[in-house]
Amino acid sequence: MGTRFCIASPALPAARSIAVASSVSPLAAKPSQFDEFEGLRKKTFLHDGAVASRQFVAQTSGIKMQAGHASVVSGPSSARGSSYALAMRRRPRRNRKGAAMRGMYRETTVGPENFILPLFIHDGDDNQPISAMPGCFRLSREGLLKEVEGAYSEGIRAVVLFPKVPDNLKTSDGAECFNPDGIVPRTVRMLKEKFPELLVITDIALDPYNSDGHDGIVDKTNGKIINDETVEQLCKQALCHAAAGADIVSPSDMMDGRIGAIRDALDGAGYTDVSILSYCAKYASAYYGPFRTALDSDPRFGDKTTYQMDPANVREALIEAELDLEEGADMIMVKPGLPYLDVIKTLRENSPLPIAAYQVSGEYAMIKAAVANGWLDERKVVMESLIALRRAGADFILTYFARPASRWIAEDREAARKY
Template sequence: MSGFPVRRPRRLRQNETLRAMIRETEINVRDLIYPFFVIHGQGIKNPVPSMPGVYQLSIDNLVKEAAGVVAAGIPAVLLFGIPAVKDEVGSGAYDPRGIVQEAVRALKGAYPGLLVITDVCLCEYTSHGHCGLVDGGQVLNDPTLELIAKTALSHVEAGADIVAPSDMMDGRVGAIRRLLDTEGFTHTPILAYAAKFASTFYGPFREAAGSAPRFGDRRSYQMDPANSDEALREVELDLQEGADMIMVKPALPYLDIIRRVKDNFNAPLVAYQVSGEYAMLKAAAANGWLDEERTVLESLTAIKRAGADLIITYYALDVARWLK
């Protein structure tokens, strides 16, 4: 192949029309999933200080805010619940009248076509803040599986379209699949947080969800950020246990993981642009250091280019507006 001056790549970069015609990767509003934090009460819209533009919402305000999501054409939301009371076993997570269960009913009643995904975990509901049962300072794997599966079932019975276990207990996807199938919910998909790393980028989320652990950390069950091969093993196990979709979390610092997972499994892949990623972009934009719109779109394009099919982002509503 002849080089310069025969080959001039800049020929195809001369104007936006030409650049758009040959663009390899594009973000579409249908790629987006918008997360919500829902709390008990009425008329509540508590701002999350570390996440400008993000709120804890009571169910009535959740339904109001979801109207904008539907109008924007965003196909799905992801719900995180903040209970009124916490206990050692996280009973609010699998209470049929729990906060997420009631939120699901309200959303599906108001917007039947909106896809409602629920986060399945115990950390927001336990008094100790860990994602499983605790004994002697140790997070117990196997006894936790029953409660995780019960939580998923209660969400589906309330009307959830997809359940997304985020606890990172070994075997939880299989436990959920078996219980859902036994109860007749064979068609409900599982979106597994398959490669969820023990990341410092979750800090603002823990403020929003009130889910910071009261002792220790989550490194005994979430993945070591240094590991890549292990992520592939985790994904393979979740798919074998019945996961229909898989997630890599966080997103931008783990583009290599997204790419490897997509190349190795080619399963529907969701990436989570987490709270820390959002907070950094917001802070830089507020200080005038970055152009917010262009930087966000570049970041999301990189995530999709790496192999993500769908992206969970707190910027979803902004992106929908920008894309118009």
């Protein structure tokens, strides 16, 4: 085998600077040097039947550099007639050589079946644009029906509702959240009637109904968010949504013990089929800005750091996931999405439950802003972000891009049948 190798004549300038190579006269390599190279070749990334683990390649990459020049083989070996060729058995590019090849072993896919479309609703006759979320609206009843019809025809089978509640219905205990004639239960009933197969998901938290703009009830004497009394309200809210026909209730409040309490309340009332999607690792994030503007739900004082998680932490997510499992959550969520891929991956590795990622309003706004400036290609960057969330371990994704992404995916699938 050693005789097959000789040093190629025109040494590359870069290769010359490599210690081993530069000491070798191009045309007069001595047998011992070939032997040395063969030895390296066998020991390292070039060895027969190599199953080169990443670690192995990393460990030997120094050797690879040194051997790089010596591995240049002679003889016309390329179509262009160049005599420059590397003796490498492992060429990862072979697996990327065409669309058919790449398609055959692609590890991650995403489709409309993985999407939940978040929808803003209000009690008005117009669709009101949301300034920091171009393409999203606070939808009227008619607007909502049209939107859902469109989404349904594109393959989307799940929506989550976020209501904009007028100020005169907001109170410090958020009691409007369990009014059976409130905007959410009314909308759930309407959607379930028109689209029986659609999964209708409701958000469980007080912030849209709370005059303090917090997810829980505020103790006026010290500004603290009262955990247990809030949970009592959340149970009533979940029961109200279940009675209206919600398929999944989704507590986004981050109070302690709410999953177990809501499960018990639902079961006690006979709603054993209503699922709970828990906002498990929900971070105190600045990426929620556009959403709060959309619902006018900014906290009136302070911030949400005593209940939402510190962006610096991941171990807390494990505690939340463990509690959610014990307390009866059917699925868990990480929120926001792209800045928290490590959290998704950690929970994927540690929880058996299906995992959702929420690509939140701020993530949407950033992409839209860059696209509006001509700085990013919307289709490509959106699809890349969705694939990244799935690759990290998300089973499904709440995304404001659900509709355009579903259309692009349908186009891609169609094109894949034709090339």
